[in-house]
Amino acid sequence: MTEAIPPGTRLVNLPSPFPFKRGGELKGARMAYETWGQLNAARDNAVLILTGLSPNAHAASHAGNPEPGWWEAMLGPGKAIDTDRWFVVCVNSLGSCKGSTGAASVDPLTGAPYRLSFPELSIEDGARAAHAVVQSLGIAQLACVIGNSMGGMTALAYLLLHPGAARTHINVSGSAQALPFSIAIRSLQREAIRLDPQWNGGDYDDAHYPENGMRIARKLGVVTYRSAMEWDGRFGRVKLDSEMRGDEDLFGQEFEIERYLEAHAQRFVRSFDPNCYLYLGRSMDLFDVAEYGGGDAIKGLAGIQVERAMAIGVHTDILFPLQQQEQIADGLRAGGADSQFVALPSPQGHDAFLVDIARFGPAIAGFLAR
Amino acid sequence: MTEAIPPGTRLVNLPSPFPFKRGGELKGARMAYETWGQLNAARDNAVLILTGLSPNAHAASHAGNPEPGWWEAMLGPGKAIDTDRWFVVCVNSLGSCKGSTGAASVDPLTGAPYRLSFPELSIEDGARAAHAVVQSLGIAQLACVIGNSMGGMTALAYLLLHPGAARTHINVSGSAQALPFSIAIRSLQREAIRLDPQWNGGDYDDAHYPENGMRIARKLGVVTYRSAMEWDGRFGRVKLDSEMRGDEDLFGQEFEIERYLEAHAQRFVRSFDPNCYLYLGRSMDLFDVAEYGGGDAIKGLAGIQVERAMAIGVHTDILFPLQQQEQIADGLRAGGADSQFVALPSPQGHDAFLVDIARFGPAIAGFLAR
Numbered sequence: 038m039t040e041a042i043p044p045g046t047r048l049v050n051l052p053s054p055f056p057f058k059r060g061g062e063l064k065g066a067r068m069a070y071e072t073w074g075q076l077n078a079a080r081d082n083a084v085l086i087l088t089g090l091s092p093n094a095h096a097a098s099h100a101g102n103p104e105p106g107w108w109e110a111m112l113g114p115g116k117a118i119d120t121d122r123w124f125v126v127c128v129n130s131l132g133s134c135k136g137s138t139g140a141a142s143v144d145p146l147t148g149a150p151y152r153l154s155f156p157e158l159s160i161e162d163g164a165r166a167a168h169a170v171v172q173s174l175g176i177a178q179l180a181c182v183i184g185n186s187m188g189g190m191t192a193l194a195y196l197l198l199h200p201g202a203a204r205t206h207i208n209v210s211g212s213a214q215a216l217p218f219s220i221a222i223r224s225l226q227r228e229a230i231r232l233d234p235q236w237n238g239g240d241y242d243d244a245h246y247p248e249n250g251m252r253i254a255r256k257l258g259v260v261t262y263r264s265a266m267e268w269d270g271r272f273g274r275v276k277l278d279s280e281m282r283g284d285e286d287l288f289g290q291e292f293e294i295e296r297y298l299e300a301h302a303q304r305f306v307r308s309f310d311p312n313c314y315l316y317l318g319r320s321m322d323l324f325d326v327a328e329y330g331g332g333d334a335i336k337g338l339a340g341i342q343v344e345r346a347m348a349i350g351v352h353t354d355i356l357f358p359l360q361q362q363e364q365i366a367d368g369l370r371a372g373g374a375d376s377q378f379v380a381l382p383s384p385q386g387h388d389a390f391l392v393d394i395a396r397f398g399p400a401i402a403g404f405l406a407r
Numbered sequence: 408m409t410e411a412i413p414p415g416t417r418l419v420n421l422p423s424p425f426p427f428k429r430g431g432e433l434k435g436a437r438m439a440y441e442t443w444g445q446l447n448a449a450r451d452n453a454v455l456i457l458t459g460l461s462p463n464a465h466a467a468s469h470a471g472n473p474e475p476g477w478w479e480a481m482l483g484p485g486k487a488i489d490t491d492r493w494f495v496v497c498v499n500s501l502g503s504c505k506g507s508t509g510a511a512s513v514d515p516l517t518g519a520p521y522r523l524s525f526p527e528l529s530i531e532d533g534a535r536a537a538h539a540v541v542q543s544l545g546i547a548q549l550a551c552v553i554g555n556s557m558g559g560m561t562a563l564a565y566l567l568l569h570p571g572a573a574r575t576h577i578n579v580s581g582s583a584q585a586l587p588f589s590i591a592i593r594s595l596q597r598e599a600i601r602l603d604p605q606w607n608g609g610d611y612d613d614a615h616y617p618e619n620g621m622r623i624a625r626k627l628g629v630v631t632y633r634s635a636m637e638w639d640g641r642f643g644r645v646k647l648d649s650e651m652r653g654d655e656d657l658f659g660q661e662f663e664i665e666r667y668l669e670a671h672a673q674r675f676v677r678s679f680d681p682n683c684y685l686y687l688g689r690s691m692d693l694f695d696v697a698e699y700g701g702g703d704a705i706k707g708l709a710g711i712q713v714e715r716a717m718a719i720g721v722h723t724d725i726l727f728p729l730q731q732q733e734q735i736a737d738g739l740r741a742g743g744a745d746s747q748f749v750a751l752p753s754p755q756g757h758d759a760f761l762v763d764i765a766r767f768g769p770a771i772a773g774f775l776a777r
Contacts, residue, residue, distance in 0.1 A: 265588035
């Protein structure tokens with residue numbers, strides 16, 4: 038598939054070669070990023086946003102691209118992440134397919150896409166690549182690093198690998214280590230893709246594409262990104278009108294919830310590269326801050342040095358459950374940070390940080406305003 | 408696939424034709440069942456067990472089949488469901504593939520398996536078929552009908568369709584209506600099977616079998632049958648020994664939780680018919696007691712007349728969440744029953760009734776002893 042890089046996205050070359058934690062290296066790799074606001078003269082007002090698995094670097098609209106971004110309501114002049122005050126950088130994750138180098142990118146050594154010759158990706162590799170972007174902008178220390186979901190893992194790795202790289206940290210619905218429920222979900226997503234005959238060991242093209250595997254993977258993702266509580270109120274048992282149902286199909290869509298999942302799948306399956314999905318998902322499974330604490334996640338977290346921190350999440354998150362944000366807050370406090378744990382009653386599950394701006398916005402704004 | 412009927416299973420013919428709620432009918436259909444204990448002279452000590460989606464009628468060992476059954480620890484002389492006192496009947500669900508007629512059975516009119524020519528199955532059809540088994544045994548009124556999971560739905564339908572058919576009722580991890588999270592999970596399971604090219608519109612055989620689709624469906628089932636809490640303690644982040652891992656496979660099994668899911672899938676995929684899985688799952692989605700209460704589930708439940716009832720479940724069940732058992736208890740109480748709601752702290756999720764006998768056993772024994 039072709040890489041879809043939003044207009045206005047900037048690119049920066051990574052050091053070449055760029056070695057990976059688990060072996061292998063990239064040559065001629067690059068990172069995609071976007072920025073908002075102005076870096077001040079002291080270069081001390083920079084905020085880095087590290088994303089979840091699938092977003093690109095276009096977190097919000099700007100002069101170079103007026104299209105709304107994936108965190109449009111959170112980021113901009115006068116918003117919770119106020120671009121009148123902060124110089125904000127958002128990177129597309131290393132290993133993704135939205136401009137940064139990943140398995141779908143062309144390997145300059147062969148002229149062909151990496152596919153499964155891409156080295157095994159770790160969250161730490163993504164953190165080092167994001168740090169290289171920040172360095173390229175002449176920023177010695179971030180005012181804050183904000184990481185959402187997978188980006189919450191990347192942010193912890195960023196702070197562990199680069200002591201003093203940020204004064205403060207906001208961890209949004211993140212975790213310090215993958216637990217078995219989330220590993221099981223991601224393992225199933227990978228299996229659905231890999232069992233699709235069109236995946237073909239990673240060697241597919243637009244005409245022969247593992248659409249069915251991606252469809253199952255995405256729907257399973259959506260099931261775990263939202264919450265049963267939200268769906269009870271939003272969909273209940275509402276059925277589709279008979280003309281939408283396709284009555285000739287005994288096991289076709291019957292309920293609104295089925296159409297909702299299908300719509301999510303159709304938007305996603307051709308817009309994200311399947312091999313990149315495999316690499317990024319696996320990197321989350323493998324991440325464990327306990328490696329930095331002699332097997333103890335709290336000790337690992339306590340090795341992080343920031344002045345202030347906030348770990349925030351919601352009660353209805355089944356993928357990154359709330360106790361994982363509490364663990365992060367506890368661990369950063371053990372490391373000496375002024376650390377707060379914020380539990381929100383959002384019904385929208387793991388995705389709440391994307392949609393429940395009424396709750397997440399004030400919490401993030403309040404932290405940044407201090 | 409061939410039907411696997413445990414030895415010692417008895418068969419009884421259903422009335423022929425046997426019409427279905429949503430249209431269509433079966434001719435020459437039969438039900439498989441097993442019994443334990445003795446029916447007393449008054450014929451008032453019979454207990455009916457209605458199962459979840461996949462079990463056969465072999466709930467426990469007996470003289471005709473000494474193999475342990477799926478509820479072995481719960482059922483037998485001196486156990487919670489005491490066969491020294493009760494005459495216990497367990498039926499294989501209509502539409503299943505363990506002796507009762509289902510999509511994998513041979514249609515006597517054509518001499519070939521029904522496959523997708525089997526009529527659309529409703530929970531109510533299964534309830535009427537189970538009632539026919541009970542009638543064939545000369546039992547006018549059950550002492551108790553016990554329904555687990557899907558069987559909890561079937562039990563409610565049984566009581567709605569056959570007033571006075573039981574004096575008491577135990578609803579175990581059941582629900583009065585499918586809610587969107589569980590519909591979404593089952594819809595995904597069906598989609599995984601139907602997208603498998605070997606499913607072939609329901610026309611498969613042992614040599615061309617939708618094993619990959621069934622593998623995904625079963626693993627997704629197991630993910631929702633257990634709980635994240637249980638897995639945190641049981642598996643954590645334990646990895647497989649390198650010799651089990653298959654290091655040549657970049658995205659193969661790495662964690663114990665992945666091996667656990669694989670073992671579950673391997674035991675299941677060839678032992679349950681894929682088409683039957685589709686029919687039974689869909690029947691659960693469609694079930695809604697509110698149809699019997701003018702759109703109100705509580706009013707529908709209040710139409711059920713039993714002397715005593717207990718709805719029991721666990722805090723960690725994400726597929727049939729605890730509030731659904733509370734709703735059943737409330738509705739039966741509104742109908743005049745002496746009705747209790749029992750919430751257990753089992754960590755094992757929806758499957759707890761199968762494995763946490765230490766908690767479920769005393770609750771069920773106590774109810775039956777009154």
